[in-house]
Amino acid sequence: MVEKGIDLLVVMDILGHTKIETTMRYAHPVTERKQAAINILNSYI
Secondary structure, three states, X not given: OHHHOOOHHHHHHHHOXXXXXXXXXXXXXXXXXXXXXXXXHHOOO
């Protein structure tokens, strides 16, 4: 779900995790999304 752009908090709720750390353990960074985040940050410079 994270790879498809679903917010991590939504994934946490759907999976029934009580701690975000549990969800984060299974959510691996997606290269394209990291690049998109960097591009957004660069737009503020």
